[in-house]
Amino acid sequence: MLTKVVVCVHCGGEDVVRNGKTSNGKQRLLCKGCKRNSREERQGPRYSEADKETILRAYMERPSMRGIGRIFGVSRPTLIDWLKKRP
Ligand SMILES: [Zn+2]
Incomplete structure (x- = not known):
């Protein structure tokens, strides 16, 4: 195991x-x-699309990965990944 x-x-x-x-x-x-x-x-993914949108929007408002990570509990690699995939 x-x-x-x-x-x-x-x-x-x-x-x-x-x-x-x-x-x-x-x-x-x-x-x-x-x-x-x-x-x-x-x-793997554990955020819904709506969560993701909320988090990304918050990031656009205040681009602090550390802050966003602290508020939403999202890891930095996950956030970077989302930003890359963002259209
Ligand atoms: Zn620690």
Whole structure:
């Protein structure tokens, strides 16, 4: 069985522990490295088109990947990917 390595979205550290659930039922994680909470990163798309549109629009308003990542929990590679695919 493969063990999925969960890394911290903030510092990339692997010393991440489960820390309950978020209000919408997502797994919440606490990084022991930087002591910050993050949501579990899943493989593949997990945002609806509407979510994506909202996030991209927010990014156009204030182009800060760090800020957008913090607000929406979207990883930087995901955001970059969306921006590339944006028509
Ligand atoms: Zn961290």
